Amino acid sequence: MNRRALLLGGGMGLTGLVMRGALALDRSAVAAGYGKLVPTAAQNTGETLLELPTGFSYNVLGRQGTRMTDGNLTPTKHDGMGAFLVNGKLRLVRNHEVPNTRARPLTSILQDEHAYDTSAGGGVTTLTVDPATRELIESHISLAGTHTNCAGGPTPWGSWLSCEETTLGPALGKDDKGKVIGGFEKEHGYIFEVPAASDVPVMPVPLKAMGRFVHEAIAVDPATGIIYETEDRTSAGFYRFLPTKPGQLTEGGRLQMLVVEGKPQADLRKKQTVGEPLSCRWVDIDDPDPAAASTNPLAVYESGKAKGGATFARLEGCWWGNGYVYLNATTGGDKLLGQVWRYQPQGADKGELVLLFESQSKSVLWNPDNLCVTPRGGLVLCEDTYGGDCYLRGLTKKGEIFDFARNVYPGLEESEFAGACFAPDGQTLFVNLQLPGVTVAIWGPWERGPF
Secondary structure, three states: OOHHHOOOEEOOEEEEOOOOOOOOOOHHHOOOOOOOEEEEEOOOOOOEEEEEEOOOEEEEEOOOOOEOOOOOEOOOOEEEEEEEEEOOEEEEEEEEOOOOOOOOOOOOOOOOOOEOOOOOOEEEEEEEEOOOOOOEEEEEEEEEEEOOEEEEEEOOOOEEEEEEOOOOOOOEEEOOOOOEEEOOOOOOOOEEEEEOOOOOOOOOOOOHHHOOOOEEEEEEOOOOOOEEEEEOOOOEOEEEEEEOOOOOHHHOEEEEEEEEOOOOOOEOOOOOOOOOEEEEEEEEOOOOOOHHHHOOOOHHHHHHHOOOOOEEOOEEEEEEEOOEEEEEEOOOOOOOOOEEEEEEEEOOOEEEEEEEEEOOOOOOOOOEEEEEEOOOOOEEEEEOOOOOOOEEEEEOOOOOEEEEEEEOOOOOOOOOEEEEEEOOOOOOEEEEEOOOOEEEEEEOOHHHOOO
């Protein structure tokens, strides 16, 4: 059975019903996609960082350590990212997953009133890119003093929601290796909003009603303003935020966790059936900002689970497309290699969850992290393999999987892809190599294949 028969989908994303869950192990069954990958030099720098299909090109932008227009150095650890059109120019709003650092960070992040916490080194930068040349015009810090800004997501009203992947704060503790952690000026574990059109750093406002947990990504339903949130833990919940006023997140709202109907506290990490629809509902999180989160990052999850909430394995990438939310469980599945799920809202409080794909082989798909929906309705999956070659994989609307890009950065071939997103006109795919911290703009004959 080849990989045409691996996915269940509909509409813009992944059509065709799968009634069997067999998964391909044979590399000869890989969909053609855009063809064989070949080492490709960057158009603007000449360095070979990627293997791409013949006919595709890329530029290198916003490299770690380079001086930005505002005088600061570009931070490290490029992660989640969104693309926007602002006054005829492309704006990339990009996270930096800078972790526990109570000292002044290696690269300069604002240490003034615009910094949420001057002892934390994470944040967001904004890049302005010429849509014709795909060259960087200017760049600046747009959010500072946050912690481990992993992913997030774009909103329909033109902003980026940046998520902190930690709940550390002033309290001191030790991690599982005995290292002292915490000791920050402020509590962390929140979501922050950054308008794409902002030319200066925002005054950081933690959106506490959206929950304090180990955030990863968000996806917004443009029809309702409901925001879906993922949690990057080996025991993770899938959440949604119902804003009091859609588009005005500082006005508060309700946080809820997904429950599988008839299966309270369902464990979806293993022994799941590809293509089987699961009816779902939502339960309220009574305290989205619990004090206990400082020392227990699962405090919100545990409160939701006690009401019947379902458990996933490391929910990371999350993206809205044509009426669905697509999300990756990075270590989900019987082989711990990754699952791709789809959620469809059905009325105010119901929905349907379907396992679209579960990898059985590293050669097929290995730990999918960030994702995005393509202009033609497929999915881009960013791998984070923790020790192997990293690929950008594609899933087509017919359920085919294929390789689109491979990281061949000399000495850093195992660095993850992150932040995949298309420009609004669909002609440029932007993506990050987290280390050494570069953003690339990829373009080519998209019409030749499924993206």
